[in-house]
Amino acid sequence: MGQCHCHKKRKDSQELTDVERAIEIVINNFHRYAVKGRKECLTPNELRDLVVQQLPQLSQHVCSLDEKIECLGDPDEAKLEFGEYWAIIGEAAKGCRVKK
Amino acid sequence: MGQCHCHKKRKDSQELTDVERAIEIVINNFHRYAVKGRKECLTPNELRDLVVQQLPQLSQHVCSLDEKIECLGDPDEAKLEFGEYWAIIGEAAKGCRVKK
Numbered sequence: 001m002g003q004c005h006c007h008k009k010r011k012d013s014q015e016l017t018d019v020e021r022a023i024e025i026v027i028n029n030f031h032r033y034a035v036k037g038r039k040e041c042l043t044p045n046e047l048r049d050l051v052v053q054q055l056p057q058l059s060q061h062v063c064s065l066d067e068k069i070e071c072l073g074d075p076d077e078a079k080l081e082f083g084e085y086w087a088i089i090g091e092a093a094k095g096c097r098v099k100k
Numbered sequence: 101m102g103q104c105h106c107h108k109k110r111k112d113s114q115e116l117t118d119v120e121r122a123i124e125i126v127i128n129n130f131h132r133y134a135v136k137g138r139k140e141c142l143t144p145n146e147l148r149d150l151v152v153q154q155l156p157q158l159s160q161h162v163c164s165l166d167e168k169i170e171c172l173g174d175p176d177e178a179k180l181e182f183g184e185y186w187a188i189i190g191e192a193a194k195g196c197r198v199k200k
Contacts, residue, residue: 019129019154025122027193054119086190093127094182 029054030085041079044072047088061095062088129154130185141179144172147188161195162188 016024033050034042042050048069051059059065068088072078116124133150134142142150148169151159159165168188172178 014157016157017154019125020156020158022122022125023155023158023189023193025119026126027196029119054117055123056120057114057116058120058123082194083190086186086193089123090183090186090190093123093186096127 026086026089027082030082036076038079041081042085043074043076044069044078044080045075047072047080047085048075055089055092058089058092058096062092063095065092126186126189127182130182136176138179141181142185143174143176144169144178144180145175147172147180147185148175155189155192158189158192158196162192163195165192 029050030042031039033046034040036043036046048066051065051069062068065088072080072084129150130142131139133146134140136143136146148166151165151169162168165188172180
């Protein structure tokens, strides 16, 4: 209790639901690409790699994602926090939901 | 191309990545609970059911989630859009990330 390891392999016996496991996968994906500089942040280039490799279908439904990534600052220096990563995916997911 | 069915069973042959499938699960979870009134929105009571049933571990890491849900308005009438649902989960996920 009071501790959460949902971004790592869980060592305790608490069972996650399917939805929690799905969220864990999205969290882990952030950490998998956040390797350069501060590990709690993605650079724009890391985000681009993540999108190309992990979100090829989803990213089709975000208008001008490339432009958005360019606006984030220096490709190798700017720091993108988890909340920004989550918001970008949310925008893409919203796009998917609307286009039926 | 140009159409997205990531909130439904996919009928085309485009393969989703693990991360995209995970996002699809989180999207589908919204629709599973958004049954009353406008189907594109959750009521606060539907959100509470969703959190209790689907996010029992994750919700431990959001301070006063109950209070937050109460602030969303009339439990059976207020309409919570997908973006708000996504943001609440993001807050919880951020909480998980920070507490190591």
